[in-house]
Amino acid sequence: xxxxxxxxxxxxxxxxxxxxxxxxxxxxxxxxxxxxxxxxxxxxxxxxxxxxxxxxxxxxxxxxxxxxxxxxxxxxxxxxxxxxxxxxxxxxxxxxxxxxxxxxxxxxxxxxxxxxxxxxxxxxxxxxxxxxxxxxxxxxxxxxxxxxxxxxxxxxxxxxxxxxxxxxxxxxxxxxxxxxxxxxxxxxxxxxxxxxxxxxxxxxxxxxxxxxxxxxxxxxxxxxxxxxxxxxxxxxxxxxxxx
Amino acid sequence: xxxxxxxxxxxxxxxxxxxxxxxxxxxxxxxxxxxxxxxxxxxxxxxxxxxxxxxxxxxxxxxxxxxxxxxxxxxxxxxxxxxxxxxxxxxxxxxxxxxxxxxxxxxxxxxxxxxxxxxxxxxxxxxxxxxxxxxxxxxxxxxxxxxxxxxxxxxxxxxxxxxxxxxxxxxxxxxxxxxxxxxxxxxxxxxxxxxxxxxxxxxxxxxxxxxxxxxxxxxxxxxxxxxxxxxxxxxxxxxxxxxxxxxxxxxxxxxxxxxxxxxxxxxxxxxxxxxxxxxxxxxxxxxxxxxxxxxxxxxxxxxxxxxxxxxxxxxxxxxxxxxxxxxxxxxxxxxxxxxxxxxxxxxxxxxxxxxxxxxxxxxxxxxxxxxxxxxxxxxxxxxxxxxxxxxxxxxxxxxxxxxxxxxxxxxxxxxxxxxxxxxxxxxxxxxxxxxxxxxxxxxxxxxxxxxxxxxxxxxxxxxxxxxxxxxxxxxxxxxxxxxxxxxxxxxxxxxxxxxxxxxxxxxxxxxxxxxxxxxxxxxxxxxxxxxxxxxxxxxx
Numbered sequence: 001x002x003x004x005x006x007x008x009x010x011x012x013x014x015x016x017x018x019x020x021x022x023x024x025x026x027x028x029x030x031x032x033x034x035x036x037x038x039x040x041x042x043x044x045x046x047x048x049x050x051x052x053x054x055x056x057x058x059x060x061x062x063x064x065x066x067x068x069x070x071x072x073x074x075x076x077x078x079x080x081x082x083x084x085x086x087x088x089x090x091x092x093x094x095x096x097x098x099x100x101x102x103x104x105x106x107x108x109x110x111x112x113x114x115x116x117x118x119x120x121x122x123x124x125x126x127x128x129x130x131x132x133x134x135x136x137x138x139x140x141x142x143x144x145x146x147x148x149x150x151x152x153x154x155x156x157x158x159x160x161x162x163x164x165x166x167x168x169x170x171x172x173x174x175x176x177x178x179x180x181x182x183x184x185x186x187x188x189x190x191x192x193x194x195x196x197x198x199x200x201x202x203x204x205x206x207x208x209x210x211x212x213x214x215x216x217x218x219x220x221x222x223x224x225x226x227x228x229x230x231x232x233x234x235x236x237x238x239x240x241x242x243x
Numbered sequence: 244x245x246x247x248x249x250x251x252x253x254x255x256x257x258x259x260x261x262x263x264x265x266x267x268x269x270x271x272x273x274x275x276x277x278x279x280x281x282x283x284x285x286x287x288x289x290x291x292x293x294x295x296x297x298x299x300x301x302x303x304x305x306x307x308x309x310x311x312x313x314x315x316x317x318x319x320x321x322x323x324x325x326x327x328x329x330x331x332x333x334x335x336x337x338x339x340x341x342x343x344x345x346x347x348x349x350x351x352x353x354x355x356x357x358x359x360x361x362x363x364x365x366x367x368x369x370x371x372x373x374x375x376x377x378x379x380x381x382x383x384x385x386x387x388x389x390x391x392x393x394x395x396x397x398x399x400x401x402x403x404x405x406x407x408x409x410x411x412x413x414x415x416x417x418x419x420x421x422x423x424x425x426x427x428x429x430x431x432x433x434x435x436x437x438x439x440x441x442x443x444x445x446x447x448x449x450x451x452x453x454x455x456x457x458x459x460x461x462x463x464x465x466x467x468x469x470x471x472x473x474x475x476x477x478x479x480x481x482x483x484x485x486x487x488x489x490x491x492x493x494x495x496x497x498x499x500x501x502x503x504x505x506x507x508x509x510x511x512x513x514x515x516x517x518x519x520x521x522x523x524x525x526x527x528x529x530x531x532x533x534x535x536x537x538x539x540x541x542x543x544x545x546x547x548x549x550x551x552x553x554x555x556x557x558x559x560x561x562x563x564x565x566x567x568x569x570x571x572x573x574x575x576x577x578x579x580x581x582x583x584x585x586x587x588x589x590x591x592x593x594x595x596x597x598x599x600x601x602x603x604x605x606x607x608x609x610x611x612x613x614x615x616x617x618x619x620x621x622x623x624x625x626x627x628x629x630x631x632x633x634x635x636x637x638x639x640x641x642x643x644x645x646x647x648x649x650x651x652x653x654x655x656x657x658x659x660x661x662x663x664x665x666x667x668x669x670x671x672x673x674x675x676x677x678x679x680x681x682x683x684x685x686x687x688x689x690x691x692x693x694x695x696x697x698x699x700x701x702x703x704x705x706x707x708x709x710x711x712x713x714x715x716x717x718x719x720x721x722x723x724x725x726x727x728x729x730x731x732x733x734x735x736x737x738x739x740x741x742x743x744x745x746x747x748x749x750x751x752x753x754x755x756x757x758x759x760x761x762x763x764x765x766x767x768x769x770x771x772x773x774x775x776x777x778x779x780x781x782x783x
Contacts, residue, residue, distance in 0.1 A: 054629055054781040074635045082633040084782070088626030092431060093543070099527040101543075104534035105634035109527045118525035126524035144630075 003066030004029050005152050005183035006051065010060035013046050021046045022207045023060070028185055028200075033178055035198035035215075036187040037227060043207040044187035045085045048156045051185070052082055064152060078106075081150035083158045085187075087137040095125035095132070095140050102144055110147060117143045120169055134161040142170065146177070153177065155186040159193060171197050191224050203227060246359060250371025253345070254337055258375040260711055261333050264718060265326055265383030271722055272322035273390020276314045287312040294320065299572040303449050303565050303599070304328075309476045314394065315402060316476030318387055323406055326383055327413055327469060328445075330376060334418035335441055337375075339434040341368045342425035342500075352509060365501040369418065376414040380407040387475075405474035405481040412489035416465040417441055419496025426503035429512045435550070450561070453568045465492050536640075540648035548652050551611060555604070555660035562600040563667040569595050590750060592673045597749040600664065601683065605745055608653065608691040609717045615649045616698030616713050623706035629782045638776040642699055646692070646769055653691040657684040675749070683748040689761040693741040696768020703775035739764070 006028035014020045021043040028034045038044050049055045051062055053073035062069040064076045090098045103109030118125055121139040132140065138161040145153060153174075159167045174184060174197050188194050194201050195215065203211040203226065211226060251258065280290040291312025298308050298320060305324040310316035345351050354364055384407045391398040421437035428436045448464035451457035461467045468485035507513040532542040541548065570591055622628045631641060661684030668675050697716050701709035723732065723740035737743045741764070744757040 049629075049780075049782055052629075052633055054632060056778055056780055073632075074637050077633060077635040080633070082630075084626055084629055084633070086626050088630040090627065094521075094524075094528070096524055096526060096528040097530075097533065100530065100533035101539060102630065102634055103527055104539060105631070105636050108534070111526055114527050115525045123525070124523045125526065126521040 002030065003063065005032070006034075006062070006064055006185055008051075008060065008062045011047075011050060011057055011062050012059040013043075013050055013055055014058040018206070020058070020207050021050065021204075024209055026202065026209065028183060030183055031178060031181055032200060033174065033184040033186070033198045035194035035201040036185065036204060037189075037191070037194060037201055038187075038204035039189075042204045044204060045156055046207075047204070048085070048154055048185075048187060051154055052080070053077075079151040081145035081148060081153045083141045083145045083153075083155045085156035087134075087141050090129035093129050095123065095127060095129065098129060098140065099125060099143065099147065103147065106148055110149075113149065114143060114147050117146055117173075120173065121166055135163060135166070138162055139166065142173075146173065149177075149180070149182075151182055153182060153184045153186070155184065157187055157189065159188070159190070167193075191227060195223055246354070246364065246367035247371045247374070249354075250341075250368045251374060253350075254340075254371065254375055256711055257333055257337060258378060260714070261330065261375075261379040262382040264329065264715075265379045266386040268326060268718075268722065269318060269322045269383045269386030270390045271386075272318050273314060273387050274393045276317045276390075277394035280312070280314075280317065291316070296573060299569060301599070302452055302569065302572070303562070304603075305449075306452070306470045306473070309473050309479050311476075313476055314391060314396065315399060315479065316473075318390075319406070319473050319475040319479070322387075323383070323410070323475065327410055330379065330410055330414040331417040331441060331445075333379075334372070334376070334414045335421045335434070335438055337372050338418045338421035339425045339437050342422055342504075343430040343433040346509060347430060355509075361505045362501045365422070365497065365504055369415075369422070369497045372418050373411070373415060376418075377407075377411050380410040380414075383407070383410065399475070399477075402474040402476075402479060402481075405472070409469060409472055409474070409481075409486060409489075412486055412493065413465060413469045415493035416468075416489045416496065419493045419500065420444075420465070422500035423496050423503060426500055426507060427513050429516055430510070446561070450565075453565055465489055468492075536644055537647045537651060540644060541651050544648070544652065547614075548655060551652070551656045552659045555607060555656050556663040558603060558607070559600060559660045559664040560667050562596065562603070563664060563671055563673065565599070566592055566595050566668075566673060567671060569599065592668075593675055593679075593749045594747075596664070596668070596673070596675070597683075597747050601745070601747075601749060604660065604687060605690060605742055606721075608657075608687045609694050609720075609741070611653060611656065612649065612691045612694035612698060613710060613713055613717065615645070615652075615695060616702055617710045619645055619698070619702040620706040620709045623702065623781070626782065632781060639773045642703070642769065642773050642776055646695055646699065646765075649695050650688060650692060653688045654685075657687040660684065679749055679752055682753045686745060686748050686753055686758065686761075689758065689765055690741050690745050692765035693744075693761050693768070696765040696772070698768075699772035700768045700775065703772040703779055 004027050006026065008024050008026045011024040011026075012020070012022050014022070019041075024047060036044050036047065046055065050057055051064065051069055053069045053076065056070060065079060067076050069076055093101065099109060099114055103114075114125075117123075121142065123136060123139045123143060125140075127136075129137070129140070138158075142158065145155065145158075159170055162170060171193075178184060184197075186198075198215055200212065200214055201223070202209055213223075213226065215223075280287050291310065294308060294311035294317065298305070298311065305320060308316050308320035311320055351364070355361065359367075384403045387403050387406075388398055388400075420440065424437040424440055425433035444464040445466050447457055448461045448466040448470065451461040451467075465488075468482075468488045471480075471482040471485040473479040474481040503513045530542075533539050573591070573595070622631075628641070632638065661680055664684075665675060665677065665680055694713065694717060698709060698713045701712045701716075705712070720740040720742050723737060723743060738760055741761060744761050746754050746757055748754070
């Protein structure tokens with residue numbers, strides 16, 4: 001039986017003063033689109049950075065395709081496409097140079113694939129990174145994550161800064177990838193986005209996973225109800241659903 | 244008041260660092276004087292003569308000292324003048340950091356979104372810098388007063404205060420000029436343009452001490468008006484008119500910068516530079532260099548490499564031009580002839596070039612390493628390191644590639660400046676040993692790598708503080724070699740200074756032990772930074 005795309009066990013990153021991520025047990029299966037919901041500072045980005053091997057866990061473990069996220073970080077990243085929460089700054093490099101630079105680190109770039117992605121999102125790679133609007137910087141991040149056709153996509157608020165048309169195009173792209181066999185782990189604040197594209201959703205609050213639900217079990221309306229119930233003191237908390 | 248406090252808050256590390264540097268360096272020089280100058284009038288006179296000879300070698304950098312046999316004359320020459328240059332660099336970085344750095348980070352836009360006018364913003368930042376540099380200058384003056392107290396003397400308080408206000412005025416003049424130039428050119432070029440202009444003004448003044456053709460132009464330079472006063476030594480002077488010229492440059496320059504700021508768009512320059520038309524592209528760059536490790540990093544820094552190579556070549560060229568003049572000055576001092584014949588064995592030209600050019604080259608190569616460390620820190624903060632590590636690329640490979648890139652760049656810069664030195668000295672009839680020159684130029688590479696190794700370690704430990712800490716390390720290394728003999732520092736401590744380890748390879752050849760130690764220090768820095776990088780959090 002193949003290893004799950006993502007598996008974490010008691011994964012903890014303790015920043016002190018109650019901040020961080022605590023005892024995360026999670027399993028994301030192949031070809032699943034998993035949405036990670038939570039308010040600002042809940043621990044979504046910490047989880048993603050732990051999976052990407054950027055952070056060293058205080059306790060517990062995280063595996064991607066059976067590989068340890070910290071010990072086997074290089075091998076993990078051969079199979080992962082990543083969009084960070086904050087688009088990195090590439091200064092005066094042009095978009096085409098950024099693609100060649102990071103593609104070169106993967107041993108080469110599929111030019112046809114890059115062309116196709118840029119045409120879909122109407123991204124001009126001839127311009128300097130510093131001249132890009134925030135939306136165009138996000139489009140470049142999407143191109144960088146998808147250009148290698150990765151087996152797993154780890155996306156931290158991937159549609160931030162995109163206009164509605166490009167957001168729809170991104171959802172289409174994501175579904176295509178899922179249909180081609182890719183797994184997706186994405187964090188988002190947008191409930192309708194999660195409802196559109198995710199198979200399963202996890203809600204995180206103050207560093208702890210508090211709820212996991214199959215999307216087909218909930219409608220958009222009660223997803224919002226569930227989400228708000230965790231972050232509004234006056235509403236009763238629903239029972240945890242089995243993952 | 245709040246905008247001024249905000250400006251001070253943004254520049255707090257500069258204030259703390261330069262105040263500490265001012266206090267410690269002046270204290271060390273003052274206390275050091277009493278250790279090395281002797282106690283009797285005869286000893287002090289002999290010491291003053293040797294300092295005058297030394298000063299002749301640095302005539303291209305600093306004005307000739309007045310009464311270097313006294314603590315005031317010595318500290319003015321060895322402490323205050325170098326500190327003046329340091330404060331000008333701070334002024335440059337602060338001004339361009341405000342005009343362009345804060346603008347790129349959105350701080351200027353956020354401030355202007357409040358009911359704050361552009362002129363008020365410029366005025367508040369200039370006021371904040373005035374306070375900061377006044378504190379740093381006061382710290383330097385305090386260093387002198389404390390140092391003199393160590394020598395059981397009482398300093399001339401008026402001279403100290405005059406030196407303090409002179410340093411403030413010089414710093415403010417440089418700040419104003421940098422701020423004005425930063426309004427004229429595009430953001431990326433602001434620091435380079437302002438730095439180039441300040442360097443040009445500095446050289447016009449300092450080279451005019453030797454080159455008559457520049458005398459007619461030195462009135463343009465604020466450094467000229469700084470030079471006209473040396474208030475610390477007995478018999479020194481404080482030129483009030485020159486001081487007010489510096490103040491006028493500061494006021495007019497700041498006003499011009501404020502006016503220019505009101506006339507330009509945020510993010511643009513006052514002088515419009517037409518945008519280069521680039522065809523729309525949806526293809527990755529076909530340049531194969533982006534795929535080759537190390538080469539891609541050197542290629543990305545190609546403009547910087549060009550600038551460093553050209554700058555170092557120009558400085559080497561200028562120092563060879565000055566060598567004959569300096570040697571003539573040295574030979575004109577009868578008291579120095581026995582010293583010269585004993586210690587330099589007819590190799591006076593290599594000796595003088597070694598002291599002048601290589602002293603400056605070492606400082607510049609340390610600066611080259613610091614600029615690379617600054618970039619490593621920036622990559623950590625701006626998310627680029629995270630993006631690199633999201634590729635199948637190990638953390639060790641990141642550290643090794645960074646060091647390899649710096650090695651290649653240092654090698655190219657050293658080779659070009661060495662070649663210019665050789666060709667120009669040959670043209671001037673100065674006979675340099677080609678083998679030693681090659682070895683000396685190559686020695687600059689491990690020299691830079693010592694700082695890079697320390698920088699890599701600091702960048703892995705504390706990326707946000709790495710540049711400041713490395714600057715302090717470089718400063719301490721420089722003081723180490725300067726003051727080792729004064730304070731009789733233990734050998735092992737002296738050996739940690741790359742400045743000490745570099746030695747005088749142009750005169751005496753490369754010392755194998757020193758070279759081995761430099762390589763070992765660089766490798767120790769590299770190895771420990773690789774280990775630290777394995778376990779540290781990125782992007783946290």
